[in-house]
Amino acid sequence: MKELHQQTRAAHPPIIRPTGGRPLTTPIYHGHLFAYEDGEALAAAFAEPAQESGYFYGRYGNPTVRTFERALADLEGGCDGLATGSGMAAIATVLMAMLRTGDHVIAQSSLYGGTYALLHDLADRWGLELTHVSGEDPEQVRAALRPRTRMLYLETITNPVTQVADLPALAAVARQAGVPVVVDNTLATPVLCRPLEHGADVVVHSATKYISGHSDAVAGAVVCADPQVHRRIWNQLLISGGTLDPTSAWLCTRGLATLHMRVRRQSENALFLARRLAEHPAVERVHYPGLESHPQHATARRLLDGGFGGLLSVDLVGGREAGRVFAESLRLVQLAVSLGGTKTMVMHPASTSHRELDADALAAAGIGAGTVRFAVGVEHPEDLWSDLEQALAKV
Numbered sequence: 037m038k039e040l041h042q043q044t045r046a047a048h049p050p051i052i053r054p055t056g057g058r059p060l061t062t063p064i065y066h067g068h069l070f071a072y073e074d075g076e077a078l079a080a081a082f083a084e085p086a087q088e089s090g091y092f093y094g095r096y097g098n099p100t101v102r103t104f105e106r107a108l109a110d111l112e113g114g115c116d117g118l119a120t121g122s123g124m125a126a127i128a129t130v131l132m133a134m135l136r137t138g139d140h141v142i143a144q145s146s147l148y149g150g151t152y153a154l155l156h157d158l159a160d161r162w163g164l165e166l167t168h169v170s171g172e173d174p175e176q177v178r179a180a181l182r183p184r185t186r187m188l189y190l191e192t193i194t195n196p197v198t199q200v201a202d203l204p205a206l207a208a209v210a211r212q213a214g215v216p217v218v219v220d221n222t223l224a225t226p227v228l229c230r231p232l233e234h235g236a237d238v239v240v241h242s243a244t245k246y247i248s249g250h251s252d253a254v255a256g257a258v259v260c261a262d263p264q265v266h267r268r269i270w271n272q273l274l275i276s277g278g279t280l281d282p283t284s285a286w287l288c289t290r291g292l293a294t295l296h297m298r299v300r301r302q303s304e305n306a307l308f309l310a311r312r313l314a315e316h317p318a319v320e321r322v323h324y325p326g327l328e329s330h331p332q333h334a335t336a337r338r339l340l341d342g343g344f345g346g347l348l349s350v351d352l353v354g355g356r357e358a359g360r361v362f363a364e365s366l367r368l369v370q371l372a373v374s375l376g377g378t379k380t381m382v383m384h385p386a387s388t389s390h391r392e393l394d395a396d397a398l399a400a401a402g403i404g405a406g407t408v409r410f411a412v413g414v415e416h417p418e419d420l421w422s423d424l425e426q427a428l429a430k431v
Contacts, residue, residue, distance in 0.1 A: 062103045064286045068094030085116075085270045095274060100282040104289045105257070108247065111226040111292070112239050114259035116266045118273055119285055123222065123242025124150050125278035126256030130218055130238055131155070131187075133272035134265075137162045139186040142210075144171040144201060146194040146402055148220065149385075155189075171201040172332065177209045185215050192231060192339075193223035195375075196349045196385045196409035197323045197402040200332040203339060207235025216265075222246070223347055223375075227299040228340045232261045238269070243288045245376030246346070249298050253287035255280050298378070298414060303343025305380075305420065306412040310348050312421050318358070318428045323402070324348040346412045347375055349385075355406035358431045359384055363408060365427035368419060375411030380420055385409050 040048075070091045072078040081090040091097050101119050109117035120126040131154065135141065143155060145168040158164040169176040171190060188210040190201045207217045218238045219231035225246045231239050241247055243255035256278075260266035273279065280288075303326075310324035322329075325336035326344035336344055352358040363371050363382050372381040385403050412420070 062100055062286055062289050064282050065098055065100045066282055068098065085267065095277060095279050098282050101280050101285040104285040107289055107292055108257050109259045112259040113230050113232050114239065114261055115263050116260060118258040118270055119280035120256035120258065120273065120278045121280050122254050123244055123256040126240045126258050127151055128154060129273050129276055129278055130240055130258055130269055131158065132276065133269040134216060135164065135186055138184060140165040140167070140182045140184040141187045141189060142167050142169055142177055142180045142185060143189040144169060144191060144194065146171065146197055146199045147191060148195050151220065152397065171199055174202070174205040174209045177206050181213050185213065188215055188217045190217065191220040192229050193325065193345050193347065195223060195347060196407060198325050198345065198347055198349065199402070200325050200336040200339060202335050203231055203234040203236065211235055223345050224340060225295060225299050227296050228343055228345060237261050237265060244374065246295065246299055247291050248288045249291040249295065249376060249378065251374065251377035253284040255284045255288050299346065300343050301414045302346030302412050305417045306346050306348050307344060308417040309410065309412060309420060309424065313350055316428055318353050318431045319350050320353050321351040322348065347409065348412065349407050349409045351404050352406045352408060352431060354431060359406045359408045362427050362431050365430045366423055368423040378414045380413040380415060381411045383409050
């Protein structure tokens with residue numbers, strides 16, 4: 037290199053490959069281009085999902101991103117995974133990969149607002165046919181099946197009313213009919229539930245939430261049970277371009293290391309608060325599957341392993357205005373959207389995450405005008421209760 041001009045040498049710095057010791061944490065490969073000596077090897081890399089010897093362009097694969105994909109797939113018990121730029125990118129990629137114009141989808145009534153909006157957008161533009169079911173009764177799924185049914189879409193725990201889908205029973209009906217099952221496992225995480233073990237074909241995550249776990253990354257993920265389905269979704273991801281950046285992938289991989297500790301602590305805190313809230317006169321109803329009063333408590337005990345999740349919702353006496361006063365009176369708990377981070381947050385779903393739903397759809401999802409949602413963090417539970425108690429006193 038010494039014989040080259042300075043400006044040329046500046047454009048071609050040495051690339052150091054570690055020898056001897058090995059890194060204990062995942063390296064961040066910011067570079068999205070990889071050079072080849074062999075033209076045929078480069079051409080072959082275009083044809084397959086990226087492997088350790090096949091990286092050439094960031095949209096097709098990146099070593100840091102690949103580490104996260106494989107790590108999450110291992111936790112979920114899948115054959116392989118894909119990382120996306122957001123949770124909605126993961127959901128959109130799966131839907132576009134697995135559905136065509138005129139197909140029929142059976143989906144839960146109580147879905148995340150973004151998913152609900154996307155399905156109905158595809159219904160308007162693609163002629164997709166939709167049937168909503170409760171998520172509790174397998175006979176509803178059986179009755180909804182049609183010759184063009186191509187997907188059963190469920191959520192392990194729904195947001196914000198924490199309905200728990202009976203995954204084994206519902207998936208069994210779909211499998212008998214040859215219908216693929218897609219499950220959003222964001223709120224349960226593989227710590228509490230692994231839907232592939234209960235008959236699901238594809239699992240999606242908003243890794244922005246519990247997976248990354250520190251409110252500092254936006255990411256999504258897909259985990260597949262079958263390599264052919266994985267390949268199909270990978271092809272769609274290449275076309276749509278919703279890939280994940282290496283830094284966010286690194287943050288998600290870092291989050292996996294503490295996922296078990298965080299999710300179990302958040303579940304413990306949420307159960308503590310749910311029990312206290314259920315006894316308070318300003319609270320009309322508490323939505324939390326860890327309570328015996330929850331309609332799917334028995335299902336949750338059977339399906340969830342080691343906790344009931346860190347999300348809970350309440351309906352306050354006094355409706356929407358009571359919810360506003362309560363949320364604005366909190367001091368420790370933050371008024372903010374999203375969930376899964378270390379800090380406890382509160383929000384009003386009807387005006388934020390589920391604003392796309394009309395009054396009938398909100399009612400079908402079990403969301404009231406006064407429903408307030410908590411994303412419980414890892415703080416000491418007594419500190420959280422003190423804050424909630426002083427705010428409830430002002431309602």
